[in-house]
Amino acid sequence: MQSIRVGDKAPELSQPDQNGNMVSLADARGCKAVVLFFYPADESPICTKEACAFRDAYQDFTEAGAMVIGISADSLDKHQSFASHHRLPFHLLSDADGGLRKAFGVPKSLGVLPGRVTYVIDRQGVVRHLFSAQLAADRHVQEALQTVRSLAGKAND
Template sequence: MVKVGDKAPIFEAVTDSGEKISLADFIGKHNIVLYFYPKDNTPGCTREACAFRDNWNLLKDYDVVVIGVSSDDINSHKKFKEKYQLPFILVSDPDKKIRELYNAKGFILPARITFVIDKRGIIRHIYNSQFNPENHVKEALKALQKIREEEVRN
């Protein structure tokens, strides 16, 4: 099970645009907000994605890459992203291998869990809340602020 202080597990995935990416592409360059959600176009997942979108200007200030992960296919992600004008990456995890790497499986529903990863690839914050989707971006912003404060001190 991954925990705060661990190196973030590296994965490769296909994005909503059909591009293949690796988490390693961003380590050393950006902070990363990696959020797992159950399903495109469901009420809670839409509120969560739109909360990240609506706070995009704040997030950008922290030199962050946001990656949303669900088991929906690329076509579903593409439509979801276009419909809600989401400015971040969505990746498809059809076999749930990325979820497994991060132990983000859940019980009945796939887990709604957010990981904040610093530029060194270290997990700095984990927020797990199925029923408070809008709070994920608030938690991510708090963690990013803390990372920035530590960078300034060092």
């Protein structure tokens, strides 16, 4: 499996979110950075902590000019329930067939668990940061926000 690295063009994605709205990286190109976080499963303890940390920082991300997208293999119905239960304001996409994980090269942890990887994609569609850690949910948010703010500063120069 080929892994996406910093400096690579992000693979395209276009699919419905938990509310039936189409989400496409191409739509963000030229106007917004994208924070794309892959996580193992809705409602698991660490995944819930991570999703809620993204929720709590959501306004900071939007003020810095970024959209946030979470991706797991869970169904859109399960995502809708998860988003409602935890008041998640961002898009959740289903990767039931593993195609998005494969396209981005998201590794499995311990050979079996879906990996936890966050990508920050700039307005041109280029990956500018990635962070992979199965257990450090808060660091995913901190590193992504720091990168988005850095990109926003460069865009305003």
